[in-house]
Amino acid sequence: MAVGVRTQNLRKVYTAPPPLGAGGGFIARADAKGSKPAKTQIAALDGLSLDIHPGEIFGLLGPNGAGKSTTVGVLTTRVRPTSGQAWIGEHEIWKAQATVKHLIGVVPQRPNLDFSLTAREILTFHAAYFGISGEERKRRSDGLLEKFKLSDRGNQMVRGFSGGMMQRLSIARAMMHNPQVLFLDEPSAGLDPQTRILLWEIIQEYNQDGKTILLTTHNMEEADALCQRLAIIDHGRVIALGTSAELKGSIPGGFLLRLRFAKHAPELAERLRLLAGVREVRPADSNGADVYADRGGSLVPEIANLAGSAGAELSDVHISEPSLENLFLHHTGRSLRD
Ligand SMILES: Nc1ncnc2c1ncn2[C@@H]1O[C@H](COP(=O)(O)OP(=O)(O)OP(=O)(O)O)[C@@H](O)[C@H]1O
Numbered sequence: 001m002a003v004g005v006r007t008q009n010l011r012k013v014y015t016a017p018p019p020l021g022a023g024g025g026f027i028a029r030a031d032a033k034g035s036k037p038a039k040t041q042i043a044a045l046d047g048l049s050l051d052i053h054p055g056e057i058f059g060l061l062g063p064n065g066a067g068k069s070t071t072v073g074v075l076t077t078r079v080r081p082t083s084g085q086a087w088i089g090e091h092e093i094w095k096a097q098a099t100v101k102h103l104i105g106v107v108p109q110r111p112n113l114d115f116s117l118t119a120r121e122i123l124t125f126h127a128a129y130f131g132i133s134g135e136e137r138k139r140r141s142d143g144l145l146e147k148f149k150l151s152d153r154g155n156q157m158v159r160g161f162s163g164g165m166m167q168r169l170s171i172a173r174a175m176m177h178n179p180q181v182l183f184l185d186e187p188s189a190g191l192d193p194q195t196r197i198l199l200w201e202i203i204q205e206y207n208q209d210g211k212t213i214l215l216t217t218h219n220m221e222e223a224d225a226l227c228q229r230l231a232i233i234d235h236g237r238v239i240a241l242g243t244s245a246e247l248k249g250s251i252p253g254g255f256l257l258r259l260r261f262a263k264h265a266p267e268l269a270e271r272l273r274l275l276a277g278v279r280e281v282r283p284a285d286s287n288g289a290d291v292y293a294d295r296g297g298s299l300v301p302e303i304a305n306l307a308g309s310a311g312a313e314l315s316d317v318h319i320s321e322p323s324l325e326n327l328f329l330h331h332t333g334r335s336l337r338d
Pocket residue numbers: 014015016017018019022023024025026042043044062063064065066067068069070071109
């Protein structure tokens with residue numbers, strides 16, 4: 001039976017700076033006299049509530065430092081929240097850690113593989129922790145090495161692997177005990193475009209068995225391609241939630257229609273502005289106009305009619321759909337790519 005994931009009002013306040021080498025860009029600042037460092041208080045999660053449905057691929061999208069990895073940390077028993085609750089299925093994470101660990105698989109943002117083991121050992125040792133028989137361990141590791149195109153590397157030590165190979169192995173390891181819920185923290189970071197597509201296929205296939213998948217990403221294309229629903233988070237809070245289409249449709253004027261005219265009538269811009277759903281019209285080049293609107297294709301016949309009656313001749317229309325990037329900009333005034 002598919003297993004959901006839920007959090008209620010999670011807060012995580014770090015009271016010490018991140019450990020050296022952990023990244024995150026934190027610098028402990030000295031006070032005005034330069035004597036003692038200022039007291040650290042980082043609210044990584046600030047009342048985060050999520051309800052991830054059983055069997056869904058759910059994406060957490062947000063800029064650096066938004067709290068994505070901290071959320072994954074709490075849900076996978078690695079980070080103890082300051083307050084709030086979290087469940088995997090009906091199991092409250094901090095009260096049923098052993099049960100929860102059997103239900104979940106984790107791919108951390110930074111691969112934590114043992115360099116002195118071979119790829120095959122990484123997989124089979126992991127399965128052994130979960131009490132999987134020797135024969136089954138071999139069958140599963142062969143299958144996953146093949147799936148992740150690592151068969152020819154199976155007996156090589158991880159030390160000599162490229163970053164992308166380690167990432168693939170790390171995902172394969174998380175799948176070895178066939179967990180009901182898979183957490184992937186930026187799974188495609190460092191993968192080449194072809195391998196990224198392969199990974200997306202593997203994730204979708206895994207999900208077809210009714211498995212629940214939570215992934216974090218800053219990549220909007222990935223979120224669009226994979227996730228049935230998304231939460232956009234910033235400063236440890238959910239700022240928008242829904243399907244990619246819902247989120248993109250929720251911003252006014254998210255569609256952009258670039259119009260080009262063979263014969264242009266300058267007064268047309270005024271009349272275009274009056275069409276239902278049009279938010280803004282900007283002149284472009286000498287014979288074009290950019291129309292920002294709440295809808296896309298359905299406006300085109302109306303624009304063509306209007307152009308005809310104004311003596312203009314429409315020669316080209318290009319419609320761009322609203323993007324998650326625009327949505328983030330709309331909610332935060334910042335770009336996701338910053
Ligand atoms: N172990 C830690 N100790 C102290 N502060 C931490 C620790 N881990 C994370 N933080 C801080 O918590 C905040 C959220 O970090 P988190 O790693 O959850 O962000 P993220 O959304 O995963 O970012 P990224 O996209 O860079 O991976 C940041 O300000 C970070 O510096």
